[in-house]
Amino acid sequence: MNKTGALYFFELKKILHRRMVWIACAVTLVLCAGISLSNLLRVSYITDDGEEISGYEMMKMNREYARDLSGRAIDNILLSEMQEAEGSADKYVAVYSYVQKTTGDSKEALTADEAALYSARRNNLTRIWREQMLTEEEITYWLGKEKEIETPFIFAYADGWADVFDNIYALNFMLLLLIAVCLSNVFSMEHVRRTDQLLLCTRCGRKNLYYAKILAGITFGMIFAVLLFSVSAITSILIYGSDGFHAALQVVLPLSSRPVSVGKAVMTLFVLFIIVSILYSIVTMFLSEWLKNSAAVMGVLAGGMVFTMLVDIPYWLKIPSQLYDLLPTTLLIKGQLWDGRLLSVLGKQLTNYQSAAIAYTVMSVLLAAAGGKLYQKYQVNAR
Numbered sequence: 001m002n003k004t005g006a007l008y009f010f011e012l013k014k015i016l017h018r019r020m021v022w023i024a025c026a027v028t029l030v031l032c033a034g035i036s037l038s039n040l041l042r043v044s045y046i047t048d049d050g051e052e053i054s055g056y057e058m059m060k061m062n063r064e065y066a067r068d069l070s071g072r073a074i075d076n077i078l079l080s081e082m083q084e085a086e087g088s089a090d091k092y093v094a095v096y097s098y099v100q101k102t103t104g105d106s107k108e109a110l111t112a113d114e115a116a117l118y119s120a121r122r123n124n125l126t127r128i129w130r131e132q133m134l135t136e137e138e139i140t141y142w143l144g145k146e147k148e149i150e151t152p153f154i155f156a157y158a159d160g161w162a163d164v165f166d167n168i169y170a171l172n173f174m175l176l177l178l179i180a181v182c183l184s185n186v187f188s189m190e191h192v193r194r195t196d197q198l199l200l201c202t203r204c205g206r207k208n209l210y211y212a213k214i215l216a217g218i219t220f221g222m223i224f225a226v227l228l229f230s231v232s233a234i235t236s237i238l239i240y241g242s243d244g245f246h247a248a249l250q251v252v253l254p255l256s257s258r259p260v261s262v263g264k265a266v267m268t269l270f271v272l273f274i275i276v277s278i279l280y281s282i283v284t285m286f287l288s289e290w291l292k293n294s295a296a297v298m299g300v301l302a303g304g305m306v307f308t309m310l311v312d313i314p315y316w317l318k319i320p321s322q323l324y325d326l327l328p329t330t331l332l333i334k335g336q337l338w339d340g341r342l343l344s345v346l347g348k349q350l351t352n353y354q355s356a357a358i359a360y361t362v363m364s365v366l367l368a369a370a371g372g373k374l375y376q377k378y379q380v381n382a383r
Contacts, residue, residue: 004211004215011216015182015186020182021182025224025227028177029227029231036235037239040054063241069095070156070244074154075152099112103117103124104124121254125142128255133315133316145257155251156247158252160241160243162252163240164232164266165269165337171332172332175221175280179224179277180297183217183220183288184287186217186285187213187289211372213285214368217285221280222274225274226274228273229273245266249264272353276331279363284297286368287300308327325341326352331352
């Protein structure tokens with residue numbers, strides 16, 4: 001085994017050996033699994049018969065009704081059946097909710113026919129594109145994508161995967177906090193414990209030691225990104241079911257113009273989540289070497305997280321807004337699945353997810369290289 005490989009496993013063992021790491025990971029995974037459950041446990045409903053039931057019982061009832069309707073086209077026939085049942089009847093509540101979400105009007109949901117429904121969707125898309133201040137080229141791009149989407153849509157029950165879309169925002173912040181807690185001392189601990197004098201003069205060399213630490217941190221971040229996403233997805237599937245994986249994305253998010261299936265959108269988020277975990281890991285370790293203080297590292301990352309939660313840049317500030325929304329703490333939200341702003345690179349139009357994947361990869365490489373320069377040039381001062 002080469003020197004870097006031996007150091008890599010040693011550094012990974014050092015990260016996993018800390019009790020705080022296991023406590024933080026256990027708490028995060030429990031919270032991750034509890035997100036989906038909390039939505040069912042905290043509410044109760046009154047049925048048409050006047051009986052009060054739990055949120056879980058109501059979900060099971062609606063799930064069976066929705067499954068009965070899955071595979072049917074959302075056309076005049078289905079809309080007429082729903083409207084004759086006055087929309088709120090349990091059997092058609094999923095269709096009523098979908099039409100209301102598409103039109104944005106609860107009253108129109110009870111009167112719209114097939115033509116009015118899809119016309120309302122197009123009007124809402126136009127409104128969103130205007131709010132996002134899309135250029136003519138961007139609008140032309142999405143109109144082309146719209147032609148690839150077949151209508152009428154085929155209704156499908158897909159609440160399990162819709163829950164994954166809803167939870168990705170919380171998972172993103174959990175991942176950032178977990179990595180901040182567990183990796184903030186990868187480099188700073190050497191300076192605090194004053195072992196840097198010994199480590200920097202070992203025969204393995206600074207370069208091998210640095211990249212062993214970086215690779216160990218990235219491995220940790222990726223492993224727990226996979227665990228977080230998997231636990232959340234599995235919990236959602238166990239509660240709501242795995243139905244609708246191959247359904248059109250528009251069945252879950254009617255105002256998205258991406259001509260992909262629900263499953264492909266979920267897998268896109270999963271891949272991006274892994275890439276984000278690599279960026280978070282490298283940023284945390286870079287700050288650990290630069291600031292040489294784990295508390296300061298956690299403070300910077302937590303502060304950045306809170307800032308992006310509280311601050312929003314309006315669309316009319318086109319470039320700043322687009323760049324701001326490409327930050328990992330603002331990108332991984334459900335609403336980004338219908339963000340139509342594109343980035344033109346060498347004549348090719350890139351969506352927000354495509355742009356982010358490239359940008360995060362480049363930033364990770366540059367930060368890793370910059371951190372290596374800091375680490376190799378560091379000199380132990382007299383104490």
